[in-house]
Amino acid sequence: MMLKSVQIKNRTLEIPVIQGGMGVGVSLSGLAGNVMKNGGMGVISAAHPGYRHPDFRKNPLRANCRAIVEEVKKAREISQGRGLVGVNIMVAARDYKELVQATVAAGADAIISGAGLPLSLPEYTHGADILLAPVVSSGKAARLISVTWDKRYSTVPDFVIIEGCMAGGHLGFKKEDLATGSCQTLEEILPQVQQALQPYREKYSKNIPVFVAGGIYDGADVAHFIRLGADGVQMGTRFIATEECDAHPAFKQALVTATAENIAIVQSPAGFPGRAVVNKFINDTKQRGNIAVQRCLACLTPCTPGNTPYCITDALIQTVSGNIDNGLVFTGTNGARIDGITTVRSLMTELIAEAEKALQEEK
Numbered sequence: 001m002m003l004k005s006v007q008i009k010n011r012t013l014e015i016p017v018i019q020g021g022m023g024v025g026v027s028l029s030g031l032a033g034n035v036m037k038n039g040g041m042g043v044i045s046a047a048h049p050g051y052r053h054p055d056f057r058k059n060p061l062r063a064n065c066r067a068i069v070e071e072v073k074k075a076r077e078i079s080q081g082r083g084l085v086g087v088n089i090m091v092a093a094r095d096y097k098e099l100v101q102a103t104v105a106a107g108a109d110a111i112i113s114g115a116g117l118p119l120s121l122p123e124y125t126h127g128a129d130i131l132l133a134p135v136v137s138s139g140k141a142a143r144l145i146s147v148t149w150d151k152r153y154s155t156v157p158d159f160v161i162i163e164g165c166m167a168g169g170h171l172g173f174k175k176e177d178l179a180t181g182s183c184q185t186l187e188e189i190l191p192q193v194q195q196a197l198q199p200y201r202e203k204y205s206k207n208i209p210v211f212v213a214g215g216i217y218d219g220a221d222v223a224h225f226i227r228l229g230a231d232g233v234q235m236g237t238r239f240i241a242t243e244e245c246d247a248h249p250a251f252k253q254a255l256v257t258a259t260a261e262n263i264a265i266v267q268s269p270a271g272f273p274g275r276a277v278v279n280k281f282i283n284d285t286k287q288r289g290n291i292a293v294q295r296c297l298a299c300l301t302p303c304t305p306g307n308t309p310y311c312i313t314d315a316l317i318q319t320v321s322g323n324i325d326n327g328l329v330f331t332g333t334n335g336a337r338i339d340g341i342t343t344v345r346s347l348m349t350e351l352i353a354e355a356e357k358a359l360q361e362e363k
């Protein structure tokens, strides 16, 4: 069986693979454009895409909004007209509304929004021709977002990403559940989300495709979740270990050498638990206590510079720039399985072939 393309409202996603948005600077136009070129959805992270712009420290919002427009344009050039381009905007971003508006102005195909519930997202897009997708970790969250959008804006999500507990970056689960391994699995959450969306599919006569994320490694995983009723997958960590990923090669190498034993749950200053490689930086923060914030960029809520353990923006800029020992290396559990660097083309080709083989075998 061939992998099916996914119709999302007025757009077609040729290959049902979304590359997850990864900040700071891990997924910019280099990675996103190449995923698009191979038929998937490339996603640019709106978490400080302007971090290399000369005016970034002086006016981060202006630099980031300009960068969104530039990166979307570059991604489309690289894609040679294939695929879709999305921008990932965290609800926890203090300048959420402005970043959404810059994404609409950039002419992106989609906004994917998690790290909080994007309850007001449709208000900021004003009916623009852009797909809106929340990232959820439970059926309850999918229901709450749908109820709210329906009531307030007479609309519902165009597609939904379910992010499970094996993902990288900030996680939508309780620290205790992550520690005890008692989070719901993607297999458990998927039917709950499908059920939550069903009344809205009927009310709006609209397909609301669902993509699963967190721990998807190979084409067999893609086939597994398609069989369970997902429309496709979103993958982050595997795309980091590609030549085209926008992070410094030392970041990619940190995943090649990472093992299951040195990947752990850490507390992010944004208040969410996150998953990262336990490196010198993580050990230092444990031993030395808080690292004073030099200059706050007012990036995430509810971070307060006076008592934050460290500045997450600085920590992520360090790693994406190659200073691995002194920064935060976010990764999914798959970081332990990465054993080399590949190209986006090879990875996409392999995923498609493996998924089609697995779907074929099942028939």
Ligand SMILES: Cc1cc2nc3c(=O)[nH]c(=O)nc-3n(C[C@H](O)[C@H](O)[C@H](O)COP(=O)(O)O)c2cc1C
Pocket (backbone or CB within 6 Å): 019, 020, 021, 022, 023, 024, 026, 045, 047, 088, 089, 090, 113, 114, 115, 135, 163, 166, 167, 168, 169, 170, 213, 214, 215, 216, 234, 235, 236, 237, 238, 329, 330, 331, 332, 333, 334
């Ligand atoms: C380095 C890194 C940075 C990430 N940054 C973000 C982000 O800025 N916003 C977001 O919503 N998700 C972020 N994520 C989550 C990814 O978009 C994706 O959903 C997740 O990594 C999927 O799980 P996987 O890594 O196991 O494939 C990040 C993940 C990683 C590994």
